[in-house]
Amino acid sequence: MSIKTEEMVLNMGPQHPSTHGVLRLELVLEGELIRDVIPHIGYLHRCFEKHAEVMTYPQVIPYTDRMDYLASMYNEFGYVVAVERLLEIEVPERVEYIRVIMGELQRIASHLVALGTYGADIGAFTPFLFCFRDREKILNLFEITCGARLLYNYMWVGGLSHDIHPDFVRLTKDFIKEFKPNLKELNDLLTFNQIFVDRTANVGILPPDTAINYGVTGPNLRASGVKWDLRRNDPYSVYHKFDFEIPIGKGEKGTVGDCWDRYYMRVLEMYESLKIIEQAIDNIPEGDVTSAIPKRIKPPEGQIYARVENPRGELGYFIISDGSVNPFRVKVRAPSFVNMEVFGELCKDHLVADVVAILGSIDIVLGEIDR
């Protein structure tokens, strides 16, 4: 006798504790096995690209903050790099150094959220709060610099909104000193925990060729063993002056490109970011951070594609200028959006619990996917 079985469609989200925002996943299940995943996005669509067309160039900057709200500094960074290249202006070295420091601090803050929430997805709640404790210190640094903790509007075309606070250098050094032992604590508590390794190693394996075919970038691509980092491969700002490694996934606990590799990649990148900050913080050149800000931003007719290595991957801005004060078109290549596309491929034939593990390891931010 055969029993009739049918597949069950489970609707995960948009209100769900571990979809990292308003993402809706339609899971086709056979028992607890995933047969198909259909992601539905767009719940957080705020028409960034359309808005940008009616704003002047500097007015777009606060909107970029609101895309990837965990890495606002880096969104601004990408945008101002694009506009500066369009305008062909030189930026003082001091500005570039401060931008790099802020960018790397932001990368650490963003990775801390990624790792903490990933721990919470796997069921370990304590690392989440440990990560947030350290992120808090970075937000304090941003706060004394520009007054805001999440959405900064700090990097302006050609300069910065404020110079750094006199205490900033000392406080940043204090932070680095405190943060290194905390990072080790995180490794002891979560990264090398056997249950955590069992849950994440050999799960959601992303082979390098698939990753390249789907256009996956950032830590997810490097975890698959591809050494590709725009800070090295297409240098912008003053990154060429610093000495840092590009870690790649080695499959220490399982297969190259599994969830554990993607997780561990972010831990390693935090060490590299610390290295960059340490090199930059003592050598910030003197100068005026507002001197190169143009009075009126009216780029010549033309177009530009500038890309930066955002904590989540390649953040690209494609800007078309028609010679007026408003951009004619701003198209954003959002790393989360592109990385998300590979998600369905990764989830096939895994269990429901693995969906959460894989989604967390890709580290998406819905604000950036929907824009």
Added chain:
Amino acid sequence: MMYDWLYNATGSEVIAAIIQSLMPLFLFLLPFALFAVLLERKVSGHMQDRLGPMRVGYHGLLQTIADIIKLIQKEDIIAASNDKKFFNLSPLIVFIGSYAAFAAIPFSGAFLGSNIDLGIIYIVAVTGIVVAGILMGGWASNNKYSLLGAMRSAAQIISYEIPTLLVVVTVIMITGTMNLYTMSEWQTEHFWNWLILGGPVFGIQKILLIPLMIVSFLIIFLSTLAEVNRTPFDIPEAESELVSGYHTEYSGMKFAIFFLAEYANMFAISVIVSALFLGGFQSPIGYVGNLFGLPWLIPFEQFFWFAFKGIFFVFVQMWLRWTLPRFRVDQLMAFCWKYLIPFSFVILLIVGLITVL
């Protein structure tokens, strides 16, 4: 014993029995559940660099009471598509299943709900009812998450009952009794006589038993932990996957009842494990009452040690919960069937040989 005293005082068997059966519930278990909820929040808070509840009362002492008042006031939502009868019944069954276990647990030398000879078997049987309640709740909720949670829970509890029972049988073979009170008495008031250290028999048998008993202790602690769905085995209510598993659809007081049952369960497994392996209510170092010739003090001391051991293991469970991630459902099953059951079975055979020879 308490019952005789109550019988003499009231002169009625029925009243004495009612008072005795209600006493642990109202005097100890409900206050304990309230205390444990606060303890959990405080323990987790301090582990995570926070303070936990601080507002209601001194250092948040009255927080749980405020929560309970809030939960009582809340609307009891029953969705139109729920199976109303089973939906209402489920929290009760879970609650009864976990609280009925306390009937056979000796609280101290002088107080025991019911001195039945099948004590430990009764506890294992009556806590088995909880599965029915959980399945009922999951099914009646008419929610896919609840159903998945309930199915996982049923599979998990039934699997983990096997190693629990195998260890219990091992203990029964050594002690020769199924009565938890006799078992605790047998383990005397010195820690070297406890079963985890081979029991109150000396010679080659004790030395052979010690490693086996330590392993059995770990097995039964882990498997009972899985039976009450605590981390790292909290897969039925894995909040990051299943929202909150079988009680997703419950609100207000029904949710609170599930919650109370969980904390009662935590305490129940702690005291059962300590009754089996750690002398139950027995003091590890002798009694002050014996020392000063005050025999009336001994039951109170025993109650203290009983509560101390129970709360200590509850603390261990909280500690585990806020340290460890969660297993995946297949790993959980593999852990039970590939490791716990074979190990406990081998121990059962070896202990059988030792006791026979």
